[in-house]
Amino acid sequence: xxxxxxxxxxxxxxxxxxxxxxxxxxxxxxxxxxxxxxxxxxxxxxxxxxxxxxxxxxxxxxxxxxxxxxxxxxxxxxxxxxxxxxxxxxxxxxxxxxxxxxxxxxxxxxxxxxxxxxxxxxxxxxxxxxxxxxxxxxxxxxxxxxxxxxxxxxxxxxxxxxxxxxxxxxxxxxxxxxxxxxxxxxxxxxxxxxxxxxxxxxxxxxxxxxxxxxxxxxxxxxxxxxxxxxxxxxxxxxxxxxxxxxxxxxxxxxxxxxxx
Numbered sequence: 001x002x003x004x005x006x007x008x009x010x011x012x013x014x015x016x017x018x019x020x021x022x023x024x025x026x027x028x029x030x031x032x033x034x035x036x037x038x039x040x041x042x043x044x045x046x047x048x049x050x051x052x053x054x055x056x057x058x059x060x061x062x063x064x065x066x067x068x069x070x071x072x073x074x075x076x077x078x079x080x081x082x083x084x085x086x087x088x089x090x091x092x093x094x095x096x097x098x099x100x101x102x103x104x105x106x107x108x109x110x111x112x113x114x115x116x117x118x119x120x121x122x123x124x125x126x127x128x129x130x131x132x133x134x135x136x137x138x139x140x141x142x143x144x145x146x147x148x149x150x151x152x153x154x155x156x157x158x159x160x161x162x163x164x165x166x167x168x169x170x171x172x173x174x175x176x177x178x179x180x181x182x183x184x185x186x187x188x189x190x191x192x193x194x195x196x197x198x199x200x201x202x203x204x205x206x207x208x209x210x211x212x213x214x215x216x217x218x219x220x221x222x223x224x225x226x227x228x229x230x231x232x233x234x235x236x237x238x239x240x241x242x243x244x245x246x247x248x249x250x251x252x253x254x255x256x257x258x259x260x
Contacts, residue, residue, distance in 0.1 A: 023069075026065070028079050029064050033062055034063050035059065037054070038054040049225045050223050053222075053223050062260045063257050064076075064257065064258040065257050070198070070200055072201075072257070073201070073207065075154065076249055076257065077247055078158070079258060080216070082137070082147045082149070084244070085101050085140050086140045088100055094242060094243055100244070104214075105137050108130060108137070108214075112213065115171065120170070121163055126160070128156070133161075155198070164213060168209040169191060170187055201255075211237055217240050217246040218236055219233055219248045220249050220256075224252070
């Protein structure tokens with residue numbers, strides 16, 4: 001007699017189907033008008049509050065869709081930074097002769113590596129992850145070509161940013177621990193569960209820690225079911241002393257896309 005199919009088996013099968021469908025999507029899409037995205041959501045019966053908020057955005061807004069695999073924030077933020085470095089990377093920093101691209105490369109290759117090592121991550125592991133990000137940064141030098149992250153580098157870059165985010169929180173746990181949910185007792189426990197593993201969605205803590213360290217502000221435009229007709233916007237960090245370009249992300253529950 002055939003054994004009955006369990007709920008767990010059904011859920012596992014559905015998860016495998018979703019994973020297969022997700023893998024067929026581009027990591028980062030070409031930019032398209034926000035109007036096209038809005039129409040797509042409208043046809044898929046998205047909540048009216050989503051549609052109203054999207055229609056309030058400037059018509060010239062364009063969106064790059066990010067693969068919805070749980071790594072979307074980290075991937076979108078990395079791509080947004082690379083885009084900013086391509087567009088502004090040869091401009092000097094305020095009160096400095098150092099150009100933006102060179103400054104950011106040093107920040108990643110030196111200070112970020114030291115931060116991760118101090119937090120207890122093996123240096124050789126972090127270096128391997130970091131090299132993928134540096135490779136994408138180096139591609140920008142003297143080039144006006146469109147930014148495109150190599151698919152082989154994507155997972156390394158996401159892992160590096162996750163590692164860096166965890167490291168910042170661990171080294172400044174007094175700042176971040178008060179914002180933990182009741183299910184976590186320590187920053188180490190939170191990072192081991194929510195930040196270090198791949199495919200875990202980012203909440204506010206890794207967004208704050210990562211943007212503070214890398215210093216490129218990230219503006220989140222929230223598309224949710226609140227009754228307001230205009231999306232809420234929050235920028236992390238709130239101060240931008242280097243006047244760096246802001247990376248703009250569109251947030252729907254559980255997912256981030258990149259606005260350009």
